[in-house]
Amino acid sequence: MSGEGYDGYDRLQIDRTGQAEAFDAIGERYDEAFPHKEGQLAIGRWLSQSLPAGSRILDVGCGTGMPTAAQLVEDGHQVVGVDFSPGMVKLARDRVPGAEFIQRDLADLAVEGPEGLGRFDGVVAFFSLLMLPRAEIPHALRTLHGLLRPDGLLALSMVEADVDDFAIPFLGSTIRVSGYLRDELRQVVSDAGFEVTGEDSYAYAPASTDVPPEIQLFLNCRRGA
Template identity: 70%
Template sequence: MSSPTDDLGYQALRLDRVGQAEAFDAIGDRYDDAFPHKEGQVQAAEWLSRSLPAGSRVLDLGCGTGLPTARQLADAGLEVVGVDLSNRMVELARDRVPEAAFHRVDIADLRPGGPCDLGRFDAVAAFFSLLMLPRAEIPLALRTVRHLLRPGGLFTLSMVEADLDDFPLPFLGGRIRVSGYLRDDLRGVVEAEGFVIVDEASYSYAPASADVQPEEHIFLRCRRAD
């Protein structure tokens, strides 16, 4: 595993975000209507709420509109910080969860020595945010999450089960690039970066939008291995 002094390996990569944030800027309010069924996400956030004492700091990584996760965690008495690459998503989240703090930040900016230091957290939630990265960057993002977590901190994430790497797909009238893993491969990547998987769930999902294909969603509940 990389140490904080070597930038977690980011220096060796050329980060490409072209079009990713812009796709979500264009979607705006339509995002929640297009993805109304979020049972797995809600249940994973409930696990965090049950497992953490009131006032614990939680990072919503890729917060989107703030619904349902940031709203749910704030209602549970947790101190919520959300980050997203899309300006429009951050604006919507600030409006919908005004008691939380939201920032337009790239996950790479949160690495040790990066340009944005938001402190340490008791838990991190990353629902469908890591799939926006190429596979070469996902282990680095997981190392960043581990760095952000206090010892014993909790981490819950979701991914679409698919053997894809930075693959372009139509998305609500726009286009995004996504990555995915098959189930066993996802487990292996997460465990290799210093997490213990304590629970797992999967959900078959058919988005409301006609241009988004049915998907299998994998949710992992993890603890930072110390």
């Protein structure tokens, strides 16, 4: 099992150069390019219905807040969204006033301390971990594990792809992405202390012509010891 959170990870390896700026530039075009989010909505319903009303949920890489933060707030949950793109955080605040949104890097999330967020009943991480190099992803998962209460739930999505920190054109910008084939993704998630209790996949063709079709993987997870 990997270390707790980012303990033991050389933070000098963290390079977000151009990543936040790309999403600032993309802005509202993101939802236009990805209009159909059936998989995201389905696993969001699973999380929402599996937790007691009024549960505290962290949305990691919240983007514009649509549809996930809005869906969870509408279901009566307390939502805290975090994103490293100030432009996305501004859009989310405007679109989902019933949630709290914070500009913060995933590597800086913590339970305690001056900027500690406390613990959560549930976490959603939809296509946010794919923005990290593979070496960092286990540490990010352990961070999410630590932010969850015992038996807390994680709803996770990734694009199925055997790539590591690979540069791709994306809506007029360039971003770097990582991915796994599904068996390896399950193993990485399990090694981080989660039980995978369900799985689904969707073939997805974005509306934008400069973003290729993809296979989206969704994992229903429960925090283990």
